[in-house]
Each structure stands twice: as C-alpha cells, then as structure tokens.
Amino acid sequence: MATEQQSGEALSESRRSGPYASAVNWMEALSETQFAYLLLTPALILLGVIALYPLATTFSMSLFADQLTGSARLGEFVGLQNYIDLITGARDFALPSAFLPTFTTQFPFVTDIYSSALMVTLIFTVFSVLFETLIGFGQALILDQDFRGRRWVRVAIIIPWAVPIVIQGMIWYLMFQPNIGFLVGTTDNPALLNQLGFIGTTPLRDTADSLFLIIVADVWKTSAFMALLILAGMQSIDRSLYDVAKVAGASRWQQFKLITFPLILPTVLVAMLFRTIDAMRVYGIIETMAGCQTVPSLSCLVVTTFNAPLYGTSATVAFITAGIIGIVVSVYIVNFASEGI
Amino acid sequence: MSNESSGIGLGSDDAEMKRGPLGRWVNKAIKNPDRAYRSMFYVATVFFLVTTLFPFYWLLVIALTPNRLISNMGLLPKGFNPEVFITMFERVPFHLYMFNSFVLGITTTVIVLLLASLAGYVFGRLRFPGKSFLMLGILAISYFPPAAFLIPLFELFTGNTAISIGFITVSSPDLFNTPAPMVFPFSALFLPLSIFILTTFYGQIPDGLEDAARVEGTTRLGALFRVIVPLSAPGVATAGVLTFIAVYNEFFFSFLMNNGEASSWAPIVAGILKYQGQFDTPYNLMAAASIVGVLPVAILVIIAQERIVSGLTAGALKE
Numbered sequence: 156m157a158t159e160q161q162s163g164e165a166l167s168e169s170r171r172s173g174p175y176a177s178a179v180n181w182m183e184a185l186s187e188t189q190f191a192y193l194l195l196t197p198a199l200i201l202l203g204v205i206a207l208y209p210l211a212t213t214f215s216m217s218l219f220a221d222q223l224t225g226s227a228r229l230g231e232f233v234g235l236q237n238y239i240d241l242i243t244g245a246r247d248f249a250l251p252s253a254f255l256p257t258f259t260t261q262f263p264f265v266t267d268i269y270s271s272a273l274m275v276t277l278i279f280t281v282f283s284v285l286f287e288t289l290i291g292f293g294q295a296l297i298l299d300q301d302f303r304g305r306r307w308v309r310v311a312i313i314i315p316w317a318v319p320i321v322i323q324g325m326i327w328y329l330m331f332q333p334n335i336g337f338l339v340g341t342t343d344n345p346a347l348l349n350q351l352g353f354i355g356t357t358p359l360r361d362t363a364d365s366l367f368l369i370i371v372a373d374v375w376k377t378s379a380f381m382a383l384l385i386l387a388g389m390q391s392i393d394r395s396l397y398d399v400a401k402v403a404g405a406s407r408w409q410q411f412k413l414i415t416f417p418l419i420l421p422t423v424l425v426a427m428l429f430r431t432i433d434a435m436r437v438y439g440i441i442e443t444m445a446g447c448q449t450v451p452s453l454s455c456l457v458v459t460t461f462n463a464p465l466y467g468t469s470a471t472v473a474f475i476t477a478g479i480i481g482i483v484v485s486v487y488i489v490n491f492a493s494e495g496i
Numbered sequence: 497m498s499n500e501s502s503g504i505g506l507g508s509d510d511a512e513m514k515r516g517p518l519g520r521w522v523n524k525a526i527k528n529p530d531r532a533y534r535s536m537f538y539v540a541t542v543f544f545l546v547t548t549l550f551p552f553y554w555l556l557v558i559a560l561t562p563n564r565l566i567s568n569m570g571l572l573p574k575g576f577n578p579e580v581f582i583t584m585f586e587r588v589p590f591h592l593y594m595f596n597s598f599v600l601g602i603t604t605t606v607i608v609l610l611l612a613s614l615a616g617y618v619f620g621r622l623r624f625p626g627k628s629f630l631m632l633g634i635l636a637i638s639y640f641p642p643a644a645f646l647i648p649l650f651e652l653f654t655g656n657t658a659i660s661i662g663f664i665t666v667s668s669p670d671l672f673n674t675p676a677p678m679v680f681p682f683s684a685l686f687l688p689l690s691i692f693i694l695t696t697f698y699g700q701i702p703d704g705l706e707d708a709a710r711v712e713g714t715t716r717l718g719a720l721f722r723v724i725v726p727l728s729a730p731g732v733a734t735a736g737v738l739t740f741i742a743v744y745n746e747f748f749f750s751f752l753m754n755n756g757e758a759s760s761w762a763p764i765v766a767g768i769l770k771y772q773g774q775f776d777t778p779y780n781l782m783a784a785a786s787i788v789g790v791l792p793v794a795i796l797v798i799i800a801q802e803r804i805v806s807g808l809t810a811g812a813l814k815e
Contacts, residue, residue, distance in 0.1 A: 179715050188624040190716060194614040195630065198687060201611060205684035206637045209648035216647060228651070297541050308541060310798055313805075315548050317793040320747040321765045322786045325772075326551045329558055329783055336554070336569045375551065380808065387809035407533065436641040439747025443769070457643040458752065461650075470647055477644040484639055 210477070216470035221249075228466050237471040246468060251459045252451030254472070269362040272456040272472075273479075278366060279452065280434040283373045284427055290374060291381025291426075298382065299389050316379040324443025327372040331358050331444075365445035372440055377433075381426050388422030389415065428487045435480050453479075552790070558783035566779050580784045587774065590785050592758035593767030594792075600675055600750075600763055601743040604682040608690050608739045609732060611683070616694025617720050621706070638688035642748040645681065653677035653753065673760035677753040685749075686742045690735040693807055697731025698724055734807035737800045741793055764789050 185193065217237055220230030240246035247253045256271035269275060294312050298305065315323075333339050333356060339346055348354050358364035392415065400410045438454035441447060447455035453476040460469035525532040558566060559580050560573040585591055618624075619631060651657050655670030671677055701724055709719045725732060747765055756766040768789060771782045797804060 182716060187622055191618045191622045191624040191627075194618045198611040198615040198634075198691070199630075201680070201684050201687065202634065202637055205649065205680050206640065206645060209645040209652075210640060212648035213644050228656075293540060294544055297537065297544065300537060306801070308545065309805075310801055311545055311548055313801065314794055314797055315551075317741055317745070317797045317804075318790055319745040319764060319793070321751075321768045322789050325768055325782055325786045326555060328772075329779060329786075330551065330554055332779070334567045335558070335779060337571070375548070379548075383805055383808050387805075407529075432639055436643065436748075438643070439751065439765075442747070442751065443772075454641060454643045454748070457646060461647055466647060473641070473644045473646065477640050480639055480641060 213470045213473050213477075216466060217474045219467050221465040221467040223465075228464075230467065233467075237467050238475070241468070241471055241475070249463075249465060249468065250456065251448060252456060254456070254475075269366065270451070272451045272453050275362075275366060275451055276435060276437065276453045279370060279373075279437055280431060283370045283377075283434050284430045286370070286374045287378045287381045287430055288423065288427055290378040291385055292423075294378060294382035295385035295389060298386050312382060313379045315376045318376060320376075320439035321443050323372060323376050324440045327368060327375075327440075328359065328444050331368055333357050359445045360449060362449055365441075365450050369437075369440055369444060369450060372444065373434070373437070377430060381430065384422055384426040384429075385419060388419035392418050424487065424490070428484070431483055431487075432480055435476070435483065552787075555783045555787050559780055559787055561780060563776075563778050563780045577780070580780050581788070584771075584781045584784045584788070587778070587781055588767060588770045588785070589758050590764075590767045590788065593762060593764045594789070596675075596758065596761050597744055597763040598792075600678055600682065600761070601740045603675060603679050604686070604743045605736050605739045607679065607683045608687050609736055612687055612690035612694050612735060613698075613720070613725060613732070615687075615691045616698045617724060619691065620695040620697075620699035621701075621703075621724075634688050634691060638685070642681070642685065646748075646752065649677070649681060649749075650752070673754055673757075675761045678749050678761070678763070681749045681753070682743050682746060685746075686739050689742075690739055693735045693738070694728070694731055697728040701727050730803065730806075733800070734803040737796060737803050738807050741796060741804075744793055 182190070182193070216229060218232060218234055220233045220236070222228060222230040237246070241254045244253060244255060252275075253271050254273055256274050298309055298312070318326075330336060331339055331354070337346055338348055339354065339356060339358060349356060354364040354367065355361050358368055396414050397410055400414060405413065436454055437452050438458070441450045441452055441455060447459055451459075453472065457469050457473045457476065460472060463469075525535075557569060557571070557573045560575070560577055561569065562575050562577045565574045615634075619627065648657075652668050653670075653676065654672045655668050658665050658667045705723055705727065706719050709723045710716075714722060744764075750763045750765040751769075754760045754762040754766065756762050756770070758767070768782070768785055771778060771785055774781075
C-alpha cells in the first residue's frame with residue numbers, strides 16, 4: 156500500500172514539469188555508465204580535493220627550497236636537491252633528528268640508530284606488527300573455542316582497539332611515568348622491569364626505552380584487530396576437515412600445522428599488510444607518551460619540520476614516507492601474486 | 497605438553513609424588529589429553545583478560561587516589577576520592593571537548609554514509625568501464641599517510657591557497673578553528689572502508705527487488721534509498737559505527753587542524769593533552785578524564801559488538 160502510494164507519487168512527479176521533474180527525467184535517460192559516474196562524482200571530488208590534490212602539491216613543494224625569512228612559504232626551485240640532501244645527511248643540521256642513521260664499516264654497520272627517523276619507524280613497524288600477529292593469533296585461537304562467557308571475553312579483547320589514541324598514550328604515560336607506580340622504580344629501589352634491564356628509571360626520556368614501551372602500547376591496542384581478522388579466517392575453514400583429520404589420527408598440533416595454518420595464511424598476510432601501513436604512519440601515541448624529540452618517527456619529522464617552518468624539507472620527508480609505504484605495499488602485493496592468491 | 501612430559505619424569509622418579517594432587521592431575525592429563533588442552537586454554541584466557549583490562553584498572557587506581565598521595569603506587573588506590581570526576585570538568589571544560597568530538601564524529605559519519613552509499617551502489621550493482629581501476633585508485637588513496645596531505649590541506653584551510661581563473665584570483669576561505677578542516681580530511685580518510693563494506697552489502701541484494709521497484713515507477717535514486725539501503729540496514733549500521741569510532745579515535749588531524757581550544761571545535765585529543773600541560777601535573781585528573789573519554793566507545797563496543805566484528809572482517813578482507 157505504502158509502495159503503491161510512493162510509486163504513484165513518483166509517476167505523477169515525473170509527469171509534472173519543473174526543475175525537479177526535468178532533473179529526474181534527465182537522470183532516467185542516462186546510460187548505465189553515465190549514471191555510475193554521476194553517482195561517483197561526490198566521492199571522487201572529496202577524494203580529489205582532500206587526497207589527490209594535496210599529494211600532488213606535496214610533491215611539487217618538495218622540489219623547492221625552504222624559505223626562512225619573508226612572507227613567501229617556499230624558496231627557489233631546486234629540483235631533487237632536497238631529496239639528495241636528506242639522503243646524504245647534508246640536511247641533518249637543520250633537523251631535530253637525522254633522516255638516515257650513520258653508516259660505518261664495522262659490524263653492525265650503522266650507528267645512531269635511535270636518532271634516525273627512518274630506523275625508528277622501521278624498528279617500530281617490524282616489532283609491533285610481529286608481536287601483534289603472534290598475540291592476535293593466540294587471542295583468535297581462544298575466541299575460536301565454544302565456551303560460556305565467550306561474548307564478554309571478546310568484548311574485553313576488542314575494547315583496547317576502540318580506545319582513542321590520545322587516551323592510549325595517556326594510559327601508558329601514567330603507567331611508566333617515574334615515581335607514580337610500581338612498574339618504574341628509582342636507582343635505589345629498582346622495580347622488577349628495571350632489574351630485568353627492560354627499561355631504565357626514566358623510560359619516557361630515553362629513546363630506546365620509550366620505543367620499547369610504545370611498541371608494547373601499540374601491541375596492546377591493535378592485537379585485537381589482528382585477532383578478529385585471523386578469527387574470521389579460522390571460522391571460514393570447513394569443519395569437516397578436522398573430523399577427517401581426527402579419524403586419521405592426527406594430533407592437535409598436526410591438525411593446526413596441516414589444516415589451520417595453511418588455510419589462514421592468506422588472511423594473516425592481508426591483516427599484516429594493513430597493520431604495516433598503519434604502523435609506518437605512527438604519530439599520535441609518540442606525541443602523547445614520550446614526545447617527538449625523544450622518539451623521532453617519520454610522521455614526527457614531517458610535523459616538526461612543518462612547524463619550524465621548513466616547508467620544502469617537510470614536504471620532501473612526507474613524500475618519501477608515502478613512497479616507502481608504497482614500496483611496502485607493492486612488496487606484499489607481488490608476494491600475493493606469486494603465491495597465486 | 498610440557499605438563500605431560502614432566503609428569504612421566506615425576507612418576508618414574510618418585511612413586512610418593514604420584515599420590516599428590518599434582519601427580520593425580522598429571523596422570524589424568526596423560527590419560528585424557530583434552531584436560532591438558534582445556535587448562536592451557538583457561539590459563540591463556542585469564543592471561544589475555546588481565547593484560548587487556550589491567551591498564552583500565554590502573555586508570556581507576558590513579559583517578560581515585562588524591563593527587564598529593566600519588567607516588568610509588570601499588571595495586572590498590574591510596575584513599576578514595578570520587579570528587580575527581582567533578583574537579584576534572586572544573587579544571588578543563590572536558591564536556592565541551594567531548595561535545596565537539598561527538599559533533600565531528602556524527603557530521604563525518606553522515607557525509608561518509610551518504611557518499612559511500614552512492615559509491616557502494618555503483619561498485620556493487622552497476623557494470624561500467626573503469627570500475628576496477630577506480631576501486632583500486634580509492635584503495636590506493638587510503639594507503640597514503642596523513643602526513644603526506646598535511647601541508648597543502650593546512651594551507652588550503654587557513655586561506656593561503658589562491659586559485660586563479662582567468663584574471664580573477666580567488667583565495668580559499670579561512671576555515672581554521674571551524675569543524676571543516678577536520679571533517680573533510682576525516683571523511684576522505686575513512687570513506688574507502690565504508691565504500692568497501694557497503695559495496696559488499698549492496699551487491700548481495702537480489703536484482704529482482706530493485707527491478708520490481710523500478711517497474712512500479714520508482715526513480716533510480718528512489719530505488720537506491722527506498723529499497724537497497726533499507727534492506728542493507730545492518731551494513732549501513734556497521735559502516736556508521738566504524739566511521740564514528742575511527743573519527744573519535746583519530747589523532748593526526750584532530751591535533752594539528754585547530755588551536756586546541758574547546759571554542760575552536762577542538763576534540764578530546766586537545767582536552768586530554770590540556771591536563772598534561774597543567775602546572776601541577778594532576779595525574780588523577782588525567783586518569784579521570786581518560787576514563788570519561790573511553791566510556792562512549794566502550795559502550796558502543798558492548799552494544800554494537802557483532803556489527804564491529806563483521807564490519808572489520810568484511811571490509812578488510814574484501815579489500
């Protein structure tokens with residue numbers, strides 16, 4: 156009844172003349188392709204103005220020198236000089252932290268790892284993604300079981316994922332600020348973590364300690380994301396495969412190794428791709444917990460040079476960051492393609 | 497596993513031990529390995545519950561302890577000071593920051609749902625040249641770091657970008673300290689995920705239903721908004737919840753695209769950091785504000801758990 160009325164209205168509307176009716180008639184007369192592009196226009200305009208245009212502008216800005224005096228934002232055109240200076244280290248004097256570490260001929264061939272934005276970001280990415288995958292796997296194995304209260308265990312595991320980054324940073328700041336709690340001691344009265352050598356007595360002022368704690372905080376927040384994706388992969392496995400394995404006398408470990416693991420591997424790789432991209436952009440947790448002076452990630456370097464203001468340098472670092480993420484993405488995609496997924 | 501092997505060692509070395517409670521348990525575990533797996537499972541569950549929930553408990557401990565007593569804290573609060581949840585609003589207008597966060601979140605969610613509905617309909621139900629290229633392009637955009645957009649967007653929204661059309665030069669309006677410099681980047685940033693979720697849902701509606709509506713005389717857009725969208729209500733809810741949570745959690749543009757004052761539409765990021773900048777480092781207020789700030793998303797997770805799980809997995813695995 157309601158639909159009849161509505162369709163009746165629509166009919167009478169289309170017979171009526173006026174701007175609305177002519178717009179409807181025009182839209183009805185479009186071909187499927189034209190209609191598709193018409194509906195995509197708003198989304199494409201938004202993405203064009205907010206993503207494509209800034210990306211192109213960032214690249215063109217990276218070709219100009221910094222302008223420290225006067226009202227102009229950028230200096231003269233210098234081509235790829237910004238990129239060359241950053242990679243050779245000639246620009247380091249102007250930066251709060253170097254871009255690349257110092258290379259030496261002795262093992263392990265690099266020094267000053269923690270003062271290099273690129274190395275700090277890569278260390279963060281590799282370790283946080285690795286541990287998130289392992290812990291997410293463990294959580295997924297638990298959520299895959301049937302037990303009473305499963306729903307509440309799942310809520311408990313997901314909640315850290317939904318915590319705002321600034322609050323996540325605040326939580327870990329409050330846990331590892333010296334003198335507040337039992338996790339960080341003093342030199343006279345060291346806490347367990349100090350005695351084991353994991354962290355010093357002022358962990359949030361030391362780059363290596365802060366980086367370690369930021370990785371832990373990130374693992375705490377995002378393992379749940381991994382767990383949910385891996386769980387979805389596990390639950391799409393045909394359960395009769397396990398029945399066959401049981402009849403054939405396979406142990407639990409063999410079932411895991413020969414059925415679960417190979418079947419969820421593609422899912423795990425996709426999940427790792429998402430986390431890698433996200434981890435390479437790390438900024439907020441650093442800013443809240445330790446500050447960009449202590450842990451200089453690539454995004455930190457973009458923001459500090461932008462505030463300096465060294466627009467040319469900032470744009471160059473930003474574009475290199477995007478480029479590195481692009482390389483990581485293509486490595487994963489090539490791997491997928493070669494595995495025939 | 498290790499339990500079983502040590503059990504064998506125990507049993508053969510010392511017959512006395514066999515009669516102890518541990519020995520009995522080990523014996524049963526050997527006869528019935530499922531018991532061992534079961535207990536491993538409980539240990540792991542408790543471990544994960546403690547590690548995920550302890551940080552929240554720690555916030556409560558710090559919040560309830562009066563600030564002058566906060567040093568060398570143990571596992572229990574020193575004192576009981578619930579007034580902290582009133583003091584925190586007096587010191588910093590945190591309720592205004594939360595209001596701003598809600599406004600930004602809801603505005604972004606509406607924009608994203610509208611644009612993603614149109615795009616999801618196109619990708620899920622229409623066939624046209626350039627479809628897979630466009631989908632890949634939208635996916636690629638979501639890979640780029642926000643840092644790569646920062647400078648041009650900052651210039652654009654502070655009114656420093658000039659566009660010349662012929663002889664006329666128009667400079668962009670100064671929108672800094674309004675919601676716009678946050679809402680538009682958020683919308684662009686979180687649009688791809690919603691497009692992919694809605695593409696999946698809209699693609700599953702049988703063609704017959706849409707055809708029937710069209711035969712009845714509904715317009716093309718009418719069929720989308722009166723038939724397809726209502727039938728995909730769970731998908732729309734999923735995309736909406738995920739977008740809102742993403743905006744509420746966002747840091748980069750929330751932090752950089754305003755001057756940090758509640759009157760300039762700064763969201764909770766600035767509110768929380770305000771407590772860190774106070775002269776007397778009020779740890780208890782920081783903890784209390786964090787608890788209040790987490791509550792809305794925690795409630796959302798409890799209510800919309802199923803939607804979040806299905807949305808994250810469907811959206812991410814589809815991409």
